[in-house]
Amino acid sequence: xxxxxxxxxxxxxxYRTALAAVGDNVANAEVEGYSRRSVRLTEAGxxxxxxxxxxxxxxxxxxxxxxVDRAWDDFQAAESRxxxxxxxxxxxxAYWLGQVESKLGFGELSVGSRVGAFFxxxxxxxxxxxxxxxxxxxxxxxxxxxxxxxxxxxxxKSAAAGIQASATREVDVLNGDLExxxxxxxxxxxxxxxxxxxxxxxxxRDRIIDRxxxxxxxKVELGSDGTATLKxxxxxxxxxxxxxxxGLVVVNAAADGRLSLSIARGDNLDPLPVSGGKLAGLVxxxxxxxxxxxxxxxxxxxxxxxxxxxxAAGRDLAGNPGGPMLAITAGAISLQVVMxxxxxxxxxxxxxxxGNLLDINSLRGTDGVExxxxxxxxxxxxxxxxxxxxxxxxxxxRDQAFAARDETSGIDLDREAAELLRFQQxxxxxxxxxxxxxxTLQSILDLF
Numbered sequence: 001x002x003x004x005x006x007x008x009x010x011x012x013x014x015y016r017t018a019l020a021a022v023g024d025n026v027a028n029a030e031v032e033g034y035s036r037r038s039v040r041l042t043e044a045g046x047x048x049x050x051x052x053x054x055x056x057x058x059x060x061x062x063x064x065x066x067x068v069d070r071a072w073d074d075f076q077a078a079e080s081r082x083x084x085x086x087x088x089x090x091x092x093x094a095y096w097l098g099q100v101e102s103k104l105g106f107g108e109l110s111v112g113s114r115v116g117a118f119f120x121x122x123x124x125x126x127x128x129x130x131x132x133x134x135x136x137x138x139x140x141x142x143x144x145x146x147x148x149x150x151x152x153x154x155x156x157k158s159a160a161a162g163i164q165a166s167a168t169r170e171v172d173v174l175n176g177d178l179e180x181x182x183x184x185x186x187x188x189x190x191x192x193x194x195x196x197x198x199x200x201x202x203x204x205r206d207r208i209i210d211r212x213x214x215x216x217x218x219k220v221e222l223g224s225d226g227t228a229t230l231k232x233x234x235x236x237x238x239x240x241x242x243x244x245x246x247g248l249v250v251v252n253a254a255a256d257g258r259l260s261l262s263i264a265r266g267d268n269l270d271p272l273p274v275s276g277g278k279l280a281g282l283v284x285x286x287x288x289x290x291x292x293x294x295x296x297x298x299x300x301x302x303x304x305x306x307x308x309x310x311x312a313a314g315r316d317l318a319g320n321p322g323g324p325m326l327a328i329t330a331g332a333i334s335l336q337v338v339m340x341x342x343x344x345x346x347x348x349x350x351x352x353x354x355g356n357l358l359d360i361n362s363l364r365g366t367d368g369v370e371x372x373x374x375x376x377x378x379x380x381x382x383x384x385x386x387x388x389x390x391x392x393x394x395x396x397x398r399d400q401a402f403a404a405r406d407e408t409s410g411i412d413l414d415r416e417a418a419e420l421l422r423f424q425q426x427x428x429x430x431x432x433x434x435x436x437x438x439x440t441l442q443s444i445l446d447l448f
Contacts, residue, residue: 004437010044010062011430017065018423022416024196029411033207036071036411037199067194070202076405077206078220081213082233083401085276087394088214092281094391096163097384100289103155104377111152111296112373114145115303119364125347126357130317135342142307142325143337149300153332156293160257163289167259167282171251174215174279178246181208181228185243188226202226216240216249217276234275238263256293259286288383293331295376300332303369310363311339314346314356322346322356 021037028034044062107113118141125134184205191198205228212218217233218240230240240247240263247263249272254260261272261279274280304326311322323346325339339345349355364370 004440005434007044007062008430008433008437010064011433012427014039014041014063014065015423015427015430017068019420019427021068021196022420022423025411025416026413026420029413029416033203033210034411035199035203035206035409037196038069038071039065040067040069040194042066068196068199069194070199071409072202072206073405073408074222076401076408080398080401080405081210081218081220082276083394083398084210084213085217085233085280087391087398088278089276089281089284090387090391090394092278093285094384094387096159096166096282096285097288097380097387099162100156100159100285100292101380101384103152103159104292104380105148105152105155109148110373110377111145111148111299112370112377114141114148115369115373118142118145119360119370122357122360125345126354129347129354129357132342135345135347138345139325139337139339139342142339145303146326146335146337149296149303149332149335153293153296153300153335156289156296157257157333160286160289160293163282163286164251164253164257164259167251167279167286170215170278170282171249171261174212174249177208177212177215178230178241178249181205181212181230181241182246184208185227185241189243191226193226198226212240213277215277215279216272216274217280232272232274235273238270238272239265254290256290257286258290259283292376292380295372297331299369299372299376300328300335302372304328304335306363306369310356310360311346313349313359315348315350316346317343319348 018039018041021039025036041063044064105111118138121134121138121141125131125138128134184201187201188198188205191201205226209218209220209228209230212230219231219233219236221229221231223229223243227243229242232238232240240249245265247265250262250264250269252260252262259282261274261283262269263272274283307326308324311325314322316322323339323344325337326335327338328335347354347357349359
């Protein structure tokens, strides 16, 4: 009779655990990073006839819940993290390249338009080279061009500072997640495999790894004890974290705004050559932004050299050689107009009052400032368009990868409803066994 009670009790306990798992699944159906739980049920140990004096072949058994298992696929998880890293890099590049492109300006307010307006004002002055208002208008156009170049340089500098600040924030987030994952490794070592709390710890571990994969490309190695080791996917000799501890990621900024990453472990500081994730995107776009700033500096320097050389070749109203019109000391951001007197404009040549003005159009060829600016803008626009297309494709691939992972680890409420009904019936049957045992025992006792 006690065996019958044990069988019923084992069923009640096992199916109560199974029902709790179903309840957890339903309650967490919309929780990101939650993996479906299932309870592994096995036959309880068989009691032999030697122990209970029963005929050979007659056995009394029960059921027990041996473990709470997560629905998980390591291959799908690796694919989803790889796609998340690619999306993080692509979306970051697309965003910041768009920001940089906006700093270059459009239409009449762009450097190319302002420089073109200056040359056009010089051509207009050639019709009446001694006109004071025309000369003033030419200097005003040159000042507008210089101001626009400075403003553009300041905008690119601001974008570079924003990229650096974003990289610093993302590195702080990454280091925080690495620290959290290191603590989770300790919790997993202390946990009891097969328990519900252990499954929750595994969920949290994988949530943290998913976040890290958005920052950098990682290769995940899981130990038999559930602890995680993270290495760079593109450089497997670089370890971010293992059960012994974690590294500290550091962002380095060069004078021109180019960024690089390092990882410190103990007394060692090694390069961190990321190829995926938001940080890879920030490193890439910092380099391209620095290149554009360098191009703008070179363009401004060329404009100064071209205009001052042109001015020196002419004569002002007093017949003196033309003086410098522009000055630059520290890149495009320092460009200034130094000629303020309209009469100092070197409009004349040695042969005519407007000869030097007519020669200024020689500065507008394929090697001129306008052409170089057009090439800079075209390159930026092409890079931005390509980055946006890449970002859209990466986002689609990421969504598909996570959808495939959810097919395995996600919650299907219809399935949970069926499981709930099955385990409720099994639980009810187990309670009925206990009831029958009690009634039988009571009947036996009533005989006395």
